[in-house]
Amino acid sequence: MTGEHELKRSLGSLMLWGLGVGYVISGMYFGWNLGLAEGGTYGLGIATIFVIVMYVTFTLSYTELACSMPSAGGAFVYANKALGKKLGFVAGMAQNIEFIFCPPAIAAAIGAYFKLFLPESWIQGSYQLLGLSFSQEALVTLCIAIIAYAIFTFINIIGVESAAAFELLVTLIAVAGLILFATVSMQHFKFENIHSNPLPYGYWGVFAAIPFAMWFFLAIECLANVAEETIEPQKKMVVGFGSAIVTLVILCILTFSSSVGIGGWEKVVYDASGEVVDAPLPLAIQSILGSDHIIYSILIGIGLIGLIASFHGIILAAGRATFEFGRIGYAPKILGKVHKKYKTPANALVVNAIIGVVAILSGKTGEIITIACFGALTLYIISMISLFKLRKDQPKMDRPFKVPFYPLFPFLAIIISSIALVSMAFFNYKVFIVYIVIMIMSFLWFIVFHKENSQTAV
Numbered sequence: 001m002t003g004e005h006e007l008k009r010s011l012g013s014l015m016l017w018g019l020g021v022g023y024v025i026s027g028m029y030f031g032w033n034l035g036l037a038e039g040g041t042y043g044l045g046i047a048t049i050f051v052i053v054m055y056v057t058f059t060l061s062y063t064e065l066a067c068s069m070p071s072a073g074g075a076f077v078y079a080n081k082a083l084g085k086k087l088g089f090v091a092g093m094a095q096n097i098e099f100i101f102c103p104p105a106i107a108a109a110i111g112a113y114f115k116l117f118l119p120e121s122w123i124q125g126s127y128q129l130l131g132l133s134f135s136q137e138a139l140v141t142l143c144i145a146i147i148a149y150a151i152f153t154f155i156n157i158i159g160v161e162s163a164a165a166f167e168l169l170v171t172l173i174a175v176a177g178l179i180l181f182a183t184v185s186m187q188h189f190k191f192e193n194i195h196s197n198p199l200p201y202g203y204w205g206v207f208a209a210i211p212f213a214m215w216f217f218l219a220i221e222c223l224a225n226v227a228e229e230t231i232e233p234q235k236k237m238v239v240g241f242g243s244a245i246v247t248l249v250i251l252c253i254l255t256f257s258s259s260v261g262i263g264g265w266e267k268v269v270y271d272a273s274g275e276v277v278d279a280p281l282p283l284a285i286q287s288i289l290g291s292d293h294i295i296y297s298i299l300i301g302i303g304l305i306g307l308i309a310s311f312h313g314i315i316l317a318a319g320r321a322t323f324e325f326g327r328i329g330y331a332p333k334i335l336g337k338v339h340k341k342y343k344t345p346a347n348a349l350v351v352n353a354i355i356g357v358v359a360i361l362s363g364k365t366g367e368i369i370t371i372a373c374f375g376a377l378t379l380y381i382i383s384m385i386s387l388f389k390l391r392k393d394q395p396k397m398d399r400p401f402k403v404p405f406y407p408l409f410p411f412l413a414i415i416i417s418s419i420a421l422v423s424m425a426f427f428n429y430k431v432f433i434v435y436i437v438i439m440i441m442s443f444l445w446f447i448v449f450h451k452e453n454s455q456t457a458v
Helices: 013-024 034-068 075-083 085-117 136-157 160-188 204-214 220-229 233-263 280-289 294-328 346-362 365-393 408-427 429-449
Strands: 126-129 132-135
Touching: 013 160, 013 220, 013 233, 013 294, 034 204, 034 220, 034 233, 034 365, 034 408, 075 085, 075 294, 075 365, 085 136, 085 294, 085 346, 085 365, 085 429, 136 160, 136 294, 136 346, 160 233, 160 280, 160 294, 204 365, 204 408, 220 233, 220 294, 220 365, 233 280, 280 294, 294 346, 365 408, 365 429, 408 429
Parallel strands: none
Antiparallel strands: 126 132
């Protein structure tokens, strides 16, 4: 490859841990509690157990692929090599959908969190534009989200080392916030609260809660997309993935149990007026300490930092995934070039930011997150199929790390991912149709316009 297509190697084990945990940690601060409204404590709890099994088995299996083929393309590269260009494109497109559509949803949440620190006069009133009425609160939230995109896209452009160092810092703060929350809440923990109205809609609620259980771990796979910028990726990726998934499983169990144990699952879903709240940790602390307590304010601030950690980290991974699509010729070649000075995928980062801002303007945050989850599950299934195919067709391929308990682990990952995909499609069929339409249109574009003499992914 020429210099304009090469990424700089600068990431070590600690930075990889920070990225792996940072990609995901916002899911501990918002979203997962909505699964309690679907399935109660037992419903979300059972779903979370299955999701933990899925992510542990998937992560270990995915690590084998990442170490064997360290590339910015991640799942796209693995599928391209194992299953051919067409399925490689499908895997890459699913990956792009997940990575590109996650940040705008998180950016909207950042705007919503940040406005809590602003004077009420700043978010009152409304504006008229083209015959439509827009609240000042919505406008402020939108502006904050767009500013966040501009800032963190710039940080990623000036260098992955600077971006990863920032990610490590905010991740450490976000982890500390979860530990603080658990320390305070465990003092009020009661086992009877876990068993209070635990399965309000029967076992059907387990399936309804699966997408929300995924929020605890969604996007850890982004770590594979910085393998090309990792020092000794064949060794460091194992440490990065392994330490990240262990940390996240511990934080998930701690956060879930300590939240519900305070006063039952309703206390982390509904506020005093009965409205569903997408901020379970401050809601739980408010129920025992009140909204005037300093810890309540600290958790809101740290929750914002947790959102920033995931937002920033996924922007980093999305840039690498789009960059590889361009570098290989499956998207415009300009996306596959790096910045002359910083050696980062600047073009890909800017294009992703533009798409993200357009998505934010739609105002469909929930639908955006769901589409991202569909992309993730598609990625998981195709990646595991790729692992099986490579083991069969290329048994002598260099594999610095091999998934333990093969073929059980990748098989479990496929089965649980498939169940989760079907469950999500059933409960979100309209969004699933939109996702399928995007995939079909993208695939048709690929068939018609892709040049057969494009490079083949290594």
